[in-house]
Structure formats: structure tokens, C-alpha cells
Amino acid sequence: MTGFYTLFHKELLRFIKVSIQTIAAPVLTALLYLLVFAQALEGRVRVYEGVPYTEFLVPGLVMMSVLQNAFANSSSSLIQSKITGNIVFILLAPITHLQFFAAYVAAATVRGVVVGAGVAATAMAFVPLRLEAPGWAIGFAVLGAALLGSLGLLAGILSEKIDQLAAFQNFVIMPLTFLSGVFYSVHALPPFWQSASHANPFFYLIDGFRYGFFGASDVAPALSLGVLGVSLALVCGVTLALLRAGYKLRY
Amino acid sequence: MSLAVKEGEFFGLLGPNGAGKTTLISVIAGLARADAGRAMVMGADVVTEFRRARRLLGVVPQELVFDPFFTVRETLCIQSGYFGLRSNDAWIEEVMHHLDLTGKAEENMRALSGGMKRRVLVAQALVHKPPVIILDEPTAGVDVELRKGLWQFVRRLNREGHTIVLTTHYLEEAEQHCTRIAMLKAGRIVALDSTRNLLQNFSGLEVRLRLEGALGPGDALPPGVPGIVLRRDGPELVLRLAAARELEPVLAGLRQAGLPVRELELQPPELEDAFVHLTGRSEP
Numbered sequence: 001m002t003g004f005y006t007l008f009h010k011e012l013l014r015f016i017k018v019s020i021q022t023i024a025a026p027v028l029t030a031l032l033y034l035l036v037f038a039q040a041l042e043g044r045v046r047v048y049e050g051v052p053y054t055e056f057l058v059p060g061l062v063m064m065s066v067l068q069n070a071f072a073n074s075s076s077s078l079i080q081s082k083i084t085g086n087i088v089f090i091l092l093a094p095i096t097h098l099q100f101f102a103a104y105v106a107a108a109t110v111r112g113v114v115v116g117a118g119v120a121a122t123a124m125a126f127v128p129l130r131l132e133a134p135g136w137a138i139g140f141a142v143l144g145a146a147l148l149g150s151l152g153l154l155a156g157i158l159s160e161k162i163d164q165l166a167a168f169q170n171f172v173i174m175p176l177t178f179l180s181g182v183f184y185s186v187h188a189l190p191p192f193w194q195s196a197s198h199a200n201p202f203f204y205l206i207d208g209f210r211y212g213f214f215g216a217s218d219v220a221p222a223l224s225l226g227v228l229g230v231s232l233a234l235v236c237g238v239t240l241a242l243l244r245a246g247y248k249l250r251y
Numbered sequence: 252m253s254l255a256v257k258e259g260e261f262f263g264l265l266g267p268n269g270a271g272k273t274t275l276i277s278v279i280a281g282l283a284r285a286d287a288g289r290a291m292v293m294g295a296d297v298v299t300e301f302r303r304a305r306r307l308l309g310v311v312p313q314e315l316v317f318d319p320f321f322t323v324r325e326t327l328c329i330q331s332g333y334f335g336l337r338s339n340d341a342w343i344e345e346v347m348h349h350l351d352l353t354g355k356a357e358e359n360m361r362a363l364s365g366g367m368k369r370r371v372l373v374a375q376a377l378v379h380k381p382p383v384i385i386l387d388e389p390t391a392g393v394d395v396e397l398r399k400g401l402w403q404f405v406r407r408l409n410r411e412g413h414t415i416v417l418t419t420h421y422l423e424e425a426e427q428h429c430t431r432i433a434m435l436k437a438g439r440i441v442a443l444d445s446t447r448n449l450l451q452n453f454s455g456l457e458v459r460l461r462l463e464g465a466l467g468p469g470d471a472l473p474p475g476v477p478g479i480v481l482r483r484d485g486p487e488l489v490l491r492l493a494a495a496r497e498l499e500p501v502l503a504g505l506r507q508a509g510l511p512v513r514e515l516e517l518q519p520p521e522l523e524d525a526f527v528h529l530t531g532r533s534e535p
Contacts, residue, residue, distance in 0.1 A: 006332025
């Protein structure tokens with residue numbers, strides 16, 4: 001267990017030591033979104049009955065930050081270690097692929113949840129927030145962060161260069177999070193885009209998380225949890241299999 | 252290839268670039284997977300018993316790698332933790348002391364010179380007190396002073412019972428420290444013997460002679476004179492002998508032929524000659 005704990009602790013230290021960049025910066029980014037979108041769209045976009053747009057927007061931004069930062073943490077840590085070569089210190093140690101996986105994903109989850117909590121806490125200074133079903137909110141945040149942390153690890157394993165990872169981030173993660181209903185309720189979309197949104201797994205993450213705040217959502221939270229669970233199992237399974245085989249890590 | 256290093260040995264792995272030294276080390280360390288065959292560290296299979304094998308092994312990688320987020324002390328504490336050691340401070344202090352790192356303990360890895368980073372790599376390989384230590388080109392790019400200190404420490408570890416496996420570009424280092432040497436070429440062992448035997452068998456002795464008279468350009472060596480002629484230039488004659496015992500017949504034969512020796516110079520055997528002989532290359 002010490003091996004796992006040390007690697008987990010090292011991964012935490014890695015982002016805490018540069019917390020301006022890894023925590024403060026994404027919180028600021030989310031607040032800028034909040035400021036701009038709230039100013040521009042408050043009163044123009046209809047979301048749920050009795051829920052002002054700004055209040056609707058906050059949980060979406062929180063969850064988006066959770067997901068993006070969890071992904072960024074594990075993926076950038078691994079790719080940096082691979083490129084600089086210091087991954088060798090972990091590979092030389094008697095650490096199993098399961099411990100390796102758990103440490104990276106746990107640290108990514110912590111980073112995602114910490115940034116999300118930071119966004120929520122600062123947003124609450126400007127926007128009143130309700131929390132109808134906190135268990136759902138926490139569950140979606142933690143599991144969603146774990147999913148993206150694992151996905152980040154997967155992307156880090158597959159990428160050999162920073163730009164490959166950046167492509168994954170910019171062409172897969174960003175579009176999926178932006179089109180997941182962070183900024184709008186998918187019910188307001190034309191039918192085609194509505195069903196397209198339903199094919200986006202990130203939609204269920206945002207929607208389920210939002211349910212924790214308003215007790216209302218576009219789809220049933222149990223369905224969202226199911227999608228999240230299946231995605232998590234799938235991504236974890238693939239990542240673990242690659243780690244076990246040492247794919248692109250051990251030659 | 253089949254190779255067994257005995258416990259407590261100071262073993263050298265030599266060969267030209269691309270001979271497979273680092274690949275062999277990577278297989279033993281679990282960084283690479285062998286297509287076929289198996290490797291064991293003190294009886295622990297590096298694949299099926301990888302945790303035990305890795306605990307028994309300390310590897311100093313060839314590349315100067317480091318984690319720029321941490322100080323020297325943090326780096327060593329983290330590495331200890333990877334090996335399951337929580338409170339390892341006393342040993343870390345000792346290792347840092349022997350490698351002259353104590354003064355740099357709180358410095359970030361980024362701020363260290365290349366030689367210092369190399370020492371940290373050595374320290375990292377030793378945090379878990381491995382009985383087997385592999386050093387892959389440990390002195391590449393390290394200045395003379397540091398090299399001396401490093402060897403002192405490694406020799407001490409060897410005296411204390413650690414098995415040392417070394418790959419190096421510097422033949423004189425292998426010659427100086429290793430008790431046994433394997434020479435690799437294109438993934439095969441071309442020689443495996445004690446350093447002394449290798450030197451004797453493959454290089455022999457070079458003798459430079461200055462004679463009273465001169466051998467004519469077409470003249471054969473006087474009868475009974477052993478050795479191979481490497482060079483002849485008037486009164487100068489350079490011979491290669493298999494061993495020192497051949498010196499006496501050389502002198503006797505030349506005297507009998509009316510060519511007494513005025514000056515004589517012996518060149519001790521060098522590993523480099525054995526190396527050239529075996530691998531057909533002049534640079535390892």
C-alpha cells in the first residue's frame with residue numbers, strides 16, 4: 001500500500017506545488033464564463049421552471065471544471081513523465097499496474113473535485129445556490145472526475161508527444177464538454193441536436209450533477225448514473241488492460 | 252544469450268553501441284519485455300515475480316532523468332515510498348552523505364548540475380538497499396573528480412557484498428573495477444571471462460625493440476624468435492607476444508643472429524585491444 005500511497009501523494013504534490021496554474025487558473029476561467037454568459041443570456045434563455053439562468057449555469061460550469069481538470073491532471077502528468085523519461089522511476093519500482101492506475105486516477109479525482117469546489121464556492125458569492133439532492137451532486141462529481149481521470153491516463157498512455165495529447169483534449173474533450181448542456185438545457189434545442197446531445201456521454205454527467213442541485217434534470221438521474229457507470233467501467237477496463245500489458249510504457 | 256553473474260561480483264558489460272547492453276539491462280529491470288527467454292534476479296523471475304525481483308535490484312539509468320517538481324530529499328523519499336519504505340530517513344542521509352549530496356538536499360532537481368543529477372540517480376537506485384546494483388554508463392558526462400568519488404562509493408558497496416553490474420564506454424574503468432567481463436556484439440556474447448584472462452588471452456604483450464644492427468626489409472625473423480611483427484623500421488622492431496615468457500626466446504634468438512638488443516620497452520596489455528580483437532571495432 002505504501003507504493004500506492006506514495007505515488008498518489010506525489011501526484012497530489014505535483015499539482016499542489018503549481019496550484020496557481022492548476023487550481024486558481026481554472027477557477028478564474030470558470031468565473032469568467034459565468035460573468036460573460038450570465039450577463040449576456042440572463043432572461044433570454046429559458047431553462048427549468050423557476051430556475052434563473054445564472055443559477056442553472058453554475059452547476060454546469062462546476063462540473064465542466066471538474067471534468068476538464070481531472071482529465072488534464074492525469075494526462076499531463078503521465079505525458080510529462082514519459083517525455084522527460086522520469087516515468088522510469090515508477091517503472092523500476094515494485095508497483096503493480098493496479099496501484100499505478102489507482103494513484104493517478106485518485107489524484108486526478110482530487111484535483112477535479114478541488115477545482116469544482118473552488119468554482120462552486122466562488123460562484124456562491126454572487127449566485128444563490130440550492131442543493132436539493134447533495135448525494136447525487138457529490139456522486140456525479142467524484143465518479144465523473146474518476147472517469148475523466150482514467151480517460152486522461154488512457155490519453156497519456158496513447159500519446160507520444162504533447163501535441164497528440166493536445167489534439168485529444170481540443171478535438172474530443174473540449175467539444176464534448178461544450179456541447180453537453182453546460183450552457184443550455186438540451187430541451188431548448190431543435191430535435192436533431194437534442195438527440196445528438198443524448199449520444200454524448202458528457203451530457204449525462206452534467207445533467208446528473210445538475211439534478212443534485214435542482215432536483216430536476218433533462219433525463220432521469222438513474223439513467224445518467226447508468227451511462228456514467230458503463231462509461232467508467234469501459235474506460236477503466238481499457239486503461240487497466242493497457243497498463244497491464246505495459247503498452248507504450250514498457251517495451 | 253545465456254549469462255549468469257555471481258553474487259558479490261563486480262561485473263562489466265561491454266560492447267559497441269547497439270550491441271544490446273541497455274536492452275539486456277532493460278529486460279532485467281522489467282523496463283522491456285523479452286521476446287523469448289527469461290531473466291532472474293537472485294532467483295526471482297523478472298516477469299512472474301516482478302515485485303520481488305525489483306526489490307532486489309537497483310538500476311542507475313543511462314539518461315539523466317529527473318522530476319523537476321521536487322528537491323533532492325523529496326526525490327529520495329518518494330523513491331523510498333515506491334519501494335514500500337515509509338521511514339527511510341537515516342539511510343537517505345547516509346546515501347546523500349556518501350555521494351556528497353547533503354549540501355544540496357533541499358535544492359530543486361532543476362537547479363543541479365549534470366554531475367549532481369547523476370549522483371541523485373545513483374542515490375535513487377540505492378534507497379531500498381538493493382543487493383544487486385546495475386549501473387548503465389554511470390560516468391558518462393561526469394567530471395574526473397566526481398567520477399573518482401563515485402567509484403570509491405561503488406567499490407565500497409561491492410566490498411560490503413553488493414553485486415555490481417556495470418556498462419561503460421570507458422574501457423579503463425572496466426579494466427580497473429570489474430573482476431569479470433562480458434563482451435557483447437549484436438546481441439550475442441562474444442567473450443565472457445575474468446578481466447585478467449581477457450587481457451592475457453586477447454591482447455598479449457607488445458614489445459618495442461631497438462637493435463644494434465638492422466634487419467633487412469625482406470629478412471625473416473631469426474629462427475626461434477616467436478611473436479608477430481607489428482612494425483619494423485631499420486633498427487626498430489615492434490613485436491606482439493602471447494605472454495611475458497616469450498620474451499626470453501626473443502632476446503636469445505636475436506643475440507644468436509648477431510642483433511643484440513640496445514633498448515627494450517614493454518607495453519602492458521589493454522582491454523581495448525581485446526575489444527578491438529573481439530568486436531572488430533575501435534570504439535565501444
